[in-house]
Amino acid sequence: MASEKTRDNQTVLGGYRALDLTDEKGAMCGWALAALGAEVIKVEPPGGDPSRSIPPFYGGVPHPEKSLFFFAYNTNKKSITLNLETVDGRVIFEKLVRSADFVIESFKPGYMEAQGLGYSALDHINPRIVMTAITPFGQTGPYRGFKTSDLMCSAMSGFMYLTGDPDREPIRISVPQAYALGGAEGAIATMTAHYFRERTGEGQYVDVSIRESMLKTAPYSLPWMEKYGKLTKRSGPYWTLMGQNTRVHWPCKDGSVTFVLPAIKINPDLCRRFIEWMAEKGIIHESFNRIDWNHPDMASITPQIQNELESSILNLCKTLTRSELMEGLIARGITAAPVNTMEDISRNEQLRARDFWEQVEHGEMGASIPYPGAFIRATETPCVKKHRAPMIGEHNREIYVDFLGIPKKELVILKVAGII
Amino acid sequence: MCRQALEGVKIADFTWAAAGPLTMSYLAHGGATVVKIESGTRSGASRSFPPRGGEGGMISSMMFSNDNSDKLSISINMKNPRGVEVAKKLVLWADVVAENFRPGTMEKWGLGYAELKKINPSIIMFRSSARGQTGPDSKVAENGITLQSLTGFTSLTGYPDKNDPTPPWGAYTDLTAPALGAVMLIGALDYRAKTGKGQCLDLSQLEAGLQFLAPAILDYHVNHLCARRMGNASSYGVPHGVYRCSGNDRWCAIAIFDDREWKAFCRIMDKPEWLDDPRFATAIARKKNESELDHLINEWTVKHPVEEIMNLLQDNNISAGIVENSADILNDPQIKERQFFEKLEHPHLGSFFHHGVGFRLSKTPCNPRTPGPILGQHTEHVCRELLGLGKDEYENLVDAGAFT
Amino acid sequence: MTNQKQDKNMGALGPYRVLDLTDEKGFLCGRLMADLGAEVIKIEPPGGDPGRSLPPFYKDDPHPEKSLYYLAYNASKKSITLDIETTDGQDIFKKLVKTADFVIESYRPGHMDNLGLGYEDLSRINPRVVVTSISPFGQTGPYRNFHSFDLLCSAMSGHMFITGDPDRAPLHISLPQAYLLGSAEALMATMAAHYYRRKTGLGQHADVAIRDAMIKTTVNTVPMWEYKNEITKRGGVFWTLRGEKQRVLWPCKDGAVSFGMHGGGFGAKTNRELVKWMDSEGMASDFLKTIDWENLDMETATPELYNELSDAILRFFQTHTKKELAREALDRGVMLSPVQTVADISESTQLEARDFWDEVEHWDLNVRIRYPGAFIQITETPCLKTTRAPHIGEHNEDIYIRELKMTSEELAILSGARVI
Amino acid sequence: MSKQALEGVKVADFTWVAAGPLTTNYLAQCGATVVKIESITKPDGIRTFPPNKDNQAGPNRSLLFSMENANKLSMTLNLKHPKGLELVKRLVAWADIVAENYRPGTMERWGLGYEDLKKINPSIIMFSSSAQGQTGPDAGMGATGITLQSLSGFTHLTGWPDRDPAPPWGAYTDLTAPAFGAAALMAALDYRDRTGKGQYLDLSQYEAGLHYLSPAILDYHVNGRVAGRTGNAQPYAAPHGVYRCSGEERWCCIAVFNEKEWTAFRQIMGEPGWAKEERFSTFLKRKKNEAELNALVETWTSRHSPEDVMAMLQEKGISAGVVKNAQDIYEDPQLKEREFFKKLDHPEIGPLSHRSVGFKLSRTPCGPIRPGPCLGEHTEQVCREFLGMSDEEFVDLITDGVFE
Structure with missing residues (x-):
């Protein structure tokens, strides 16, 4: 004992x-x-x-x-x-x-x-x-x-x-x-x-x-059901978090990356950074030009524009490799992570640095x-x-x-x- | 009130969002006094997750209440020196200081481990972060959604016939990190009680998460096989998956591992001919013809309600269960009988279910007792009762803007 | 199936698979076939053969890879794990049967038939196969269907009833023998069936009864009953082998020697030489020296005569040690042997001279162990050198992956389902 | 009669007494043509081994001889006669196998060593069985089964731990060697059929016997332990042994391997009080108190006949068997159903049960068909049919005394 x-x-x-x-x-x-x-x-x-x-x-x-x-x-x-x-x-x-x-x-x-x-x-x-x-x-x-x-x-x-x-x-x-x-x-x-x-x-x-x-593992969905009687359902690359679908999964040239699609209404600054990035790459939807990104008029941001942002970013991702995409995202202060495989994990520098x-x-x-x-x-x-x-x-x-x-x-x- | 296992344990809890608070939940449910330190300007996203109630700074969400039940809330303005002073008083009071900020944040406030030790030499500092306190990427921003991809869970979830994986719903590493973090934290508390020695615990949520993928990692290290997503298939059980049942979006998980189960299953489905069918007679053949088999099983399951299939198979000692949705869980007879959920009355949100822990201790209950606190709900109580400040002293601090 | 290279000894059974x-x-049946060169694949249930728990153990460590009993009788074999009670196991077993020449089994009668693996089933897959059942x-x-154990086979063969002291219970040999004799009998049955197959191409089923193989150990006691209604009883060191009680074990200075006083031509030389020997040490009476050994019939000799002879010999033996008696008996051509222990046996110069022992490498235990070697010396196709008994499933990779071309994924399924 | 497995195999059999004839006995019972070669002046010693017809020894009166030599043919020859040797060489040319078990050197003295035989018949297989092999310093040592079983260690291993050995009855090594030899002969025959090559087989009965003691030998080599006598005890069962039953010299063996069996055994015994005592409550304790346990078991068995004990225990799945005496064996229902004994009419002895080999082959019957041959019974048949001798030649040889 x-x-x-x-x-x-x-x-x-x-x-x-x-x-x-x-x-x-x-x-x-x-x-x-x-x-x-x-x-x-x-x-x-x-x-x-x-x-x-x-x-x-x-x-x-x-x-x-x-x-x-x-x-x-x-x-x-x-x-x-x-x-x-x-x-x-x-x-x-x-x-x-x-x-x-x-x-x-x-x-x-x-x-x-x-x-x-x-x-x-x-x-x-x-x-x-x-x-x-x-x-x-x-x-x-x-x-x-x-x-x-x-x-x-x-x-x-x-x-x-x-x-x-x-x-x-x-x-x-x-x-x-x-x-x-x-x-x-x-x-x-x-x-x-x-x-x-x-x-x-x-x-x-x-x-x-x-x-x-x-x-x-399913904490958010239970109160949603309890309070509103609404069933949260699975939604593939989207996250149904607050009754709304938000894309979190982004395929790129050689794999995929995870980050949350910013909502224009909540986080216009993050969105602006994406728009600028896309402009550099020549991928830009015409409707974005009509928005004054420094002082966006929230009333004019329709769900359609939000959707266009998503499809444009999807197109942007497809032109980039995973490491290019990650580099760009981090440089722009967007929280993101590559979708790692076991191979990626075993090569991860951070893990090695921490021994x-x-x-x-x-x-x-x-x-x-x-x-x-x-x-x-x-x-x-x-x-x-x-x-x-x-x-x-x-x-x-x-x-x-x-x-x-x-x-x-x-x-x-x-x-x-x-x-x- | 019954005795609780962790009664007397004092925690100054700076954690926010999910991974940190969920770790502290285990201690709070176990009976520790957990004082959640928040600030009105930075109350944590989870307070505003719908469904929610209350207004402005007083906003509360059901999820927040769930993750923070049994805790006390003090609201401190950390930008105010008097606020930091209160925080330091809490450090002196506490056995544990817990935090899950981006590395460097606590240091910025003068609350790094070295400083804490000066205040309270036997303090235990529990630090949880995405990638640990050290290393080149330690300060890279992360959230649970991205972290589960970084850790490898996302690449291991999805349909093999599709180009892309599917992210596991929620933030899976928010579950794996707290489980392991709490184990060591309780151990450190016991160690401290016996030796008087505190210490600093550095939990990397990435590293903790990898423990849950260890077999796949070893497979890569040893056999150079990189695990891939395989839907619901198992590398050995077959059939093994979820099958559509009658009704809207109703599914039954079925797993068969050996001959006996397979024979019973064929009997239940009234397919005795499958026992001699070269496509299905052996596990290897079944695996080879798995999609065809799954298709045929679906033809059977889709005609029956999922509850009926579960009970029928379970009666024959075959593993089967409903793919439960939120409504199923809230009505699940097993969960009800074990009282996993505790209905607690929340001042803003009314009465609703709060989840407990996955275990029961025979002598010391761990069920949630009070809902998650309203922001600053216990500021005065903590200052007066726990820190022993006089009335004047407290009011002085209030006037100085120490609290938000 | 004949692919043997002539330049290398593959043993007489080199081309065959068991x-x-x-x-x-x-166990012993397959072991001897392996000694003769056959490829013997031991098929163990997942987790290993129950025989792996039989003592003694290497360094007394009761571990499934260290049972000396198991090591002794499964040396030179291969091992795969397979549960033939599962459909997958049966499927794989049938594939192996196609490649096999022999199947040896010792389940309860009917078990293989119930699994759909009885002789009739196997012969449909491979009409040449010889199936040997040992029960x-x-x-x-x-x-x-009797529940059995080794001693029971001895008991019911008649051998125990006549072995042991008259005032105590019947005895068996302390290292149980019935299963070993049954295995040897099974080998003979298998080889007879094999010979027939060579001539005709037809396999068959050999049904071996261990108890029946053991009945021969009763020598003449069965006809004694049939013909004379005499039940031979055990008499310790005195046997009623030739009608009258005869001493077969003689105490000497430091133990005992075996010596049978036989009459007639069979014992004449030995008896004459023994008397000469006794005489040389002054211990032969005139009476002894004048006996006409050629015409002495022990069956009809009077007890008085027998006692006089045996008393004299007994006195003589007691003046010598085991070793002295053995040495001198060899030189004089007297049929006598010391009662040897395994230690004595291991020091035998005769076995050494014949190079009987095989040094077997046990790399896993980091040791070489001396095993009894060839059970027979053969000029053209000598018995192969003993090799270490296999570990549990040691040859799974050889058989399943290299030979049957199964994949690691398939093996994982079989493992998870506890088939291998 | 259906074909026999070894039909067509031709054996010139010089063996005598037991270990040799029992080897060729397998071949003869499986259908080989085995010609036993003796001389009238010096027949096989077993021909006079008791029991003899009317207790009168004579070459054709031993029951044991008839059993051991069933199915064989007997030819007499005078090897000292030059024509006798000539005749033997013709037999060698005819034969596939020459078998002998004389003291090493005897065959060579007669000009019938392997080298000599090979000249006559290059593909001949010669089999020699001897006490200690054809080579080595002790090769010439005379031995009988009685002495050899002591040399091989069997005697030392038979008996009670508190007493001197009680040697195994009979000549144990005469039983251990024959199957080895016969099987090796069949393997050599198979090899010859494939390659045309004969060879020489040297079986040491001593060495063959040691294979029956391998575990004890390895135990000595590895652990330095010298195996001793253990009566009827075995480490893996308790009770395990032979128990006196009602009647004179009636015994039953019993082995109880596990708890299920122990419980059933207690029930069969009527749950006597002693069986529930602490000292017998676990396997280890039953083993430790085995002597007392055996005595108590015997108090129960001695009230029943061994047949009843066997029936009661077998019915509940416990191993138990009557220790059979010679009479029991004759009356054994299992042996009767399997026709183990075959009654054959011997010309001098009359009807006599002959025992079979211990196996049955599904296509090719084996077992005794003819009783052991009378001395010289088949001399003429062998000469005429196998060696193709003319009447004239045969008569000449008789006249010359070659067959004496």
Whole structure:
């Protein structure tokens, strides 16, 4: 228990232990705690966590020790194998709970209780324990038993309904997001409970709903519906923000750029800069010449003129490359960003200048891979240096033999009996 | 009133717009005293987002109320030296100073980390910015709409058959950054409580956002494969997407990952012949003929209401869910039963739903209790009760124009 | 399928491919085929074969890549992962069957048929294929679905009933043997079917019963019952092999030696030489020296005679160590062996002289391990040198990508669906 | 009768006693033509191995011999006679395979070493099985299965940990070597058919046997552990062993692998109080207290017949089997249904059950068709039909005593 351990004063959670029973649904929670210095022990079923089969893979060939998805969200963790569905597995887990500060799990609601390992049981063993359950819909309510997918959590959060073309189906971000956000939300919840525990000595049970953590992705549309009964709909490259469509996505010669089309009535100065730029390029709609841009007569700005501004800027963008366009936009004080791909990201100068990438050694593959580095810079308690995700059961000996004192001979028996 | 987990935590909150306030929301809901420092001249765009109510400086929007519930508002004129003086008093009072201005702004006010430390040696400064406090681009202007493109989310959203991606609705990085920021902030608070040491936290919303794309980044670094948008397809599940149902703009998300689910699905659709159909019998074949399959599934789904399909598939242990619109969410039985929304009475906007956090703590509630404050609503309360200023002292400041 | 280069030894079975679906019941069969040069592809369920949890383990570390049991009997094979219970798995398996000469499996009888992969199904895909099924009791008959384990096959073969001390329970060999004998039997069955295929082009189904293969270990006790209604019982170190009880294990100074006192022509030379040896040390009585060994029939010899002989020999052996007895027996042509441990065996000069051991490189463990080498020495097509057993799915890339020309994307689908 | 798998394979079989004849037994049972070559003065020692007809030893009276040599042909020859050797060479020219298991050097002494055979028949495959191989310092060591199983380590590994070894009954290495040898022979035959090349196969029964102990050997090489006797215990199950049942010398083996089985087993035993005790509550504890557990299990089994125990447990999916004695094997319903034993009428012994190989081939039947041959029973047939000898020549050879 933390109080009896030598606290590591370099990190926030040094000396704390988390037992991480999650699959892909909650991996990011333990990942964050590990980054904060906790000893996160991933408890995998014998044979390994099913999330090890999620693509992409190192070298493109599926292998449980080569899932890049698994690598990404299990850095700095340890791994033991344990079958919780056996009495022996339960007894061992209970021993580990005595030494732990956190338990994180993402089983179907009711599963842990069925193994005799629900919160009340763990609380009885270790009243300081913070137990975090990360599930698609939470532990209560009519949907709690629903069969889940990341897509479904996104779909039911309102976010997807708003993303995509109006005449086509709603879409999600192609790198699934719901489980990652749920895991991060779980980490906040866990830290909140941790803070309380450290002040009062009391642990508690944390019930995280992945869908609810996604619900905030659609914040503007809900009051709009509640107040006016109006449904915000998806609108492709436009953003339907205040009942109006505003273009935010601009294709150019070799890609696209994001910026918000300025409204002439609200921001005539920004518009003037565009007009001047277009004039330089010889793309200018005749109707703009009639406007005195230094003192525009707002009454004369019809929706049609606003539309003409949009189509002219679209034409302007198409004559420029992404870097030319970005350069021009920034020079004119327009907030904009290129639509970056992973390739662009890995070449980004800002990230390099901040020394963001962290080389992680994968000795077993003879490789060193640049990972996204610390998620936040902290002067006193920086995120710990990244260490590769564990191999299946890599720390069985350390935890079972060295820590719990199970004789090696018994460890073999446990393996053969399918318990570890 | 029940105990709350973060009771006693004091935050001087300079954040504005979305990414910053959403981070502080987690702490406010958890019980921290969050004093939002605003100014009448710069109250933040989100106060005026429709739907809104109130007038002029007192304007309030439902979105602002949502993002800032449980916080207090003090309105300080930072251009006035007496105003800055009040701000410094808040720094002395606080455990945390939070901000998400463009890097350099706080320094301009004399409130950089070095200065804060002089005032309050154990202060925690939480700084959230688009690209971090350092580096050549740190001061480039950014908003959530552009930042999600910069981070790569936009290039990963859209229909693969179209030339262009589609931006994810909203400002997606405004969700990813707060989640990770709050984790470290609470950790730093615990650390401070134990060691007395404060520190400065520098969150780059770009860098935090990239954590949510880590598998795709590793794929590029390792395999030189640049992830592309693929609509709703999954690299392994098939069928996997949203399908049109009867009614106007009604859709059902369906994901099938293995043989068992596929067999059950064919049975439900009354297509037993598909099990032996070389186009669909195996996952690889289904993937190859995915658009044809999607088309055929659509022919089935379009004849049924989405609720019926969801329930039918869920009864057979297949992942399916309504693509919920705002109305669906407000009426969702699960959300209702879990009381995710709290109806709070707002003086200008009336009674409406405020969203909570995605979790429940068994001993310490985290539900929203008070709506987002009206600008300067708590100026006097903060000065008198929290900072302990006398009545005269306070009025003196008012007269000096410290508040707006 | 005959593409062998004549200049390089590919082993007698060089041109052939084996798909090995067995668990521990049939491991050895494929292993021996690999020794003979066949390409043996072990098809493991995703996550690895359950046999990988069998002890002993490398450095007692119970890890799926470190089971010495698994390493021993899967050396020289390749490994791919494939769940043949899925439609995709079946589809791929059928593609592989087209390229294969042999399929070996050890599922419960009927399992392959239920999957649509029974012999009839496979022979439609590849009429030449030889399918070998290894099961405890065979594919037919009332016991075919019995739940089994190695000891049970020994118990029901009759061998255990006669092995062990009379005052204790029947015994099996501490390193279970039934599955190994069943595997060897299966190899023979497979090769017989292979020969027939060469002549006719027709494959067939070989149905191997492990218990049946084990019945031979009862030697003559079955006819003893059939003919004489005598049930042979276990007698510890005394066997009723030739009608009367005979000592087969003789204590000596530091252990025990095996020696059978056989009558007639079979034992005459040994017995004569032993008496000479005893005489040279002054321990042969006149009675011993005058026995007509050629005409001594142990079946009809009186117990008194037997006891007199055995008492003398027993006394003699007790004056010597195991090593002394073994050495001298070799020189004198006496059929006697010390009871050796694996340590004694590993020091054998005979095995060393015959270059029996194979040094196998385990780069993953950074070690070379000595394995038992060729099971038979062959002049023209020697057994191939043992190579390390494959890691789980080690050859997925070779088979799926290089050979079957599947893409990384397709493999990702299969991985996500837990097919590979 | 349908075709047999090895029809047309010709074997000149010099093997004797057990390990050799059991190897050619596979070939004979699968349809090969196996000519067993003996001399009248020195027949195969097993010809007198008990049980014998009427307990009277005689060359054609051993039941075991008939079983081991079913389907073979017997030819007698006097190898010391110059014409005998001549005749052998004609057999070698006829044969695909020459098999022998004499002490190394014996065949060479007769002028029948591999080099000699190759001159007669360049594509001949010669198979030698011996205790410790044809080369090496101990090659000449005489051995029987009884002694060899000790040398190979099997004896040391059989018995109770608290006692001296109880050697495995029979001659265990006589059983481990034959299948290896027969299969390698088939592989060599296949190679010869493809390439025209014969070769020499040197099987050391000692070495072949070690493959049955590989894990224990690797355990020694890697971990330095010398495997010892464990009775009937195994690390992967508890209880695991042989339990006394009602009746005299009646036993049943039982193995319980997992919790589901343990629960079912307890139910079958009627939930005795001891089974619920703390000391048996987990697998590790059952393993730790295995001796007590076994004793308690036996209190239950000893009240039932082994057949009942087997039936009760098998019905619930638990592995259990009768420890069969010789009588049980004869009466075994499974063996009956699979026609494992075939009753053949032996000219001197009378009807006798002959055991089959442990497998069935779907197209080509295998198993005993003819009892083991009487000594010299087929001498004439072999000479006339296989070697194409004329009446005159055959009679001359008889007269010369070549067949004695």
